Amino acid sequence: MLSSIVQALLNGLVSGTILAVPAIGFTAIFAVLRYPNFAIGSLATIGAYAGWYANVRLGWPLEASFALAFLGAGIAAVAAEWLAVRPLEKSGALMMAICSLAVGIVLENMVRFGFGNDPRGFNVPLMRDIRFGDLRISPQQVENFAVALLLMALLWVALNFTRMGRAMRATADNPELARLKGVEPATVAAITVVVGGGLAGVGGMLVALDTAADPLTGFRLILSVFAAAVLGGLGSIPGAVVGALLIGMVEELTVLLLAPNYRTAIGFVVILIVLTIRPSGLFGEKSG
């Protein structure tokens, strides 16, 4: 039993780290644009398919495929933002959130229209699992884990040590003062949407690498992404990482006790508990 728990925690660590990538994208968009962008699920799907297209159809290596996943989803995100969501800005965050749900459905069906419903596997070699005693982990999981960590590290560096990264954090914290200091809100918003959408795209490709890309890849992800962001505190990037790790581990541990079908319910349960006990989440707080 103990080894099963440790195995579940290891799996949870890997899946939580992967989940953190789109969760960071989701929470970053919320922090700067102040609305929950539920199209992030479909952007993950677009990333999965863009990566698959690059890898299988074009024969690109995975590294280059990740870049296309990021770019494809990032461009789709900013296009959707400017064409559909931004015109509703004056109607408020709720209308923008509902619009993003609609955008998500449209994007998902565009993918379905273009690629069909069949799952699409990546062109990666089959390898034996790596074993540590009773524990096992696949080389692909290790690679995905490393890619997710590398991406988070790059994002951390960009947010903390570049002028634009600092402007994004400043805008998320105090948009009025940021504008007064010369930050162009439209530029910061566009970059945030591209980066947030791009992260969702890479997250979708990471999930698809573990299984396969299909039109519902992102839809299955969105509840866990939202739960992770709410648990960590909407708008908090460290919160999204911690929230994703916790959600990943809890989901894996649940499989030990309940049928895998109930795994999806974990997201709902976590959102319910967090909103009841600590609505601002683990890292959320009001800035002053």
Next chain:
Amino acid sequence: MSVLAIEGLVGGYASADHIVKGVSMTTDAGEMVAIIGPNGAGKSTALKLATGLLRASAGKVSVAGADVTGASPQAVLAAGLVLVPQERNVFAALSIEENLAMGAYTTPKQVRQRREAVYARLPLLAERRRALGRMLSGGQRQLLAMGIALMAEPRVLALDEPTAGLSPKAASELFASIRGLASDGVAIIMVEQNAIEALGVCDRGYVLVDGQVVREGEASAIIADEDIRRLFLGGRKGHGQARAAPPSKPPPAGATAAASPGLP
């Protein structure tokens, strides 16, 4: 020539909402000017109109001879007029060092040197350079807000109620720091509720009532004016809060009777 010249400024939060009704003011290099008046007189609104945060419907604003009327906050900042807002004037989630870097966002050259210059002027910030904005006390936040503004190397510093919520000691220290800036040639224009204290450190003053300047002149003359003392300053020395009072003389043309004391 005045570094900041505001002529006939009109405007408010909405295009038809004229809180400020034709205000004219000037500030010279190294001069400290106070804007005092009762609540709702349009003091802060005038600063927001001058700095581009609100769009003026009439009037002219120039900084060192450059016309910045109707310009964006970024353009006004580039011209050298920097506003320090009354509230939410620091980035709470950023460290002091990062806050200062944001002050130099539009002019990202020699940031380190400028930051060290700010630390030299405001040593308290240097001691806590890694601290987040949200961890600072009210007085420290105001100092940081000034430090952020100084990073842009302003010609004119517009301060909106810099001592609001501060203890008398902290307010006094802050005024001393502001005086130091003026001594180095920065023009200061500040809105203050602590009218006596503000006039005590400033060279000149403007009294605003109902969006209009009803009195201007040497700060010492305004403090000495019995009408002003009685109407706005509580009528006794050391009483810091400006107060609106019923008019004792006919109000100026266009002013409402309730808010306009009709000072000469």
